[in-house]
Amino acid sequence: MAQRGFSVTGVDFIREALDFARKRAQGFGVNVDFVQCDVTEFESGKKFNLLLDCGCLHSFGDRKRIKYKEKILNLMSDRSEYVLLHFGKRDKADLGLGPRPKSRDEIEEFFLPELELVDFIPSAGGAQFYQYRFIHSHGDAGGKTGIERSAVSAAAI
Numbered sequence: 001m002a003q004r005g006f007s008v009t010g011v012d013f014i015r016e017a018l019d020f021a022r023k024r025a026q027g028f029g030v031n032v033d034f035v036q037c038d039v040t041e042f043e044s045g046k047k048f049n050l051l052l053d054c055g056c057l058h059s060f061g062d063r064k065r066i067k068y069k070e071k072i073l074n075l076m077s078d079r080s081e082y083v084l085l086h087f088g089k090r091d092k093a094d095l096g097l098g099p100r101p102k103s104r105d106e107i108e109e110f111f112l113p114e115l116e117l118v119d120f121i122p123s124a125g126g127a128q129f130y131q132y133r134f135i136h137s138h139g140d141a142g143g144k145t146g147i148e149r150s151a152v153s154a155a156a157i
C-alpha cells in the first residue's frame with residue numbers, strides 16, 4: 001500500500017511481527033509508521049481513508065470484537081473503507097482450534113448499521129480466506145443492504 005502512495009500506519013501488539021514488517025518496508029524502500037499496541041487501544045489524531053485487517057479480527061472473542069468495532073468506527077470518517085480478510089466457517093471435522101471464524105452473514109450483521117458491505121470475495125488468498133469490503137455509512141445501512149445493491153449501482157455506471 002505504501003508503494004502505491006498511501007501514507008500507512010501498521011499496528012500489531014507483537015514486537016517480532018512489527019520487526020518483520022519493518023524490514024519488509026525497508027526492503028521496498030517505503031516509509032510506514034509502525035505502532036506496537038493492542039489494536040483496540042490504538043489512538044490516533046487522524047482519521048483513515050482505508051482500514052485493512054488481515055487475519056486479526058478472527059482471533060477475538062465476543063467482548064473484544066465489540067471493542068474492536070467501536071475502535072475502527074472511531075478511526076473512520078465519512079465514506080472511509082474497511083477491508084477485512086477473515087477465515088470463513090470451517091467444516092464439521094475441524095477441531096475448532098485457532099481462529100474463531102464467522103460466516104459471511106455473521107460478519108455482515110455484526111458491522112451493521114454503520115458499515116455497509118459493498119464487496120465480498122470468497123477464497124481471496126486461499127481457500128476459506130474471505131475478503132469483505134465495507135463503507136462507513138454512518139448508520140444508514142440499517143437494514144440488510146449488502147452487495148446486491150452495490151452490484152446494481154455498479155452496473156448503472
Ligand SMILES: C[S@@+](CC[C@H](N)C(=O)[O-])C[C@H]1O[C@@H](n2cnc3c(N)ncnc32)[C@H](O)[C@@H]1O
Pocket residue numbers: 011012013014017037038039040054055056059
Ligand atoms: C494472522 S497474523 C497476520 C499478520 C499480518 N497482518 C499479515 O497480514 O501478514 C495476525 C496478527 O494479528 C496480531 N494481533 C492479534 N490480536 C491483536 C490485537 N488485539 N492487537 C494488535 N495485534 C493483534 C497478531 O500479533 C498477528 O501478528
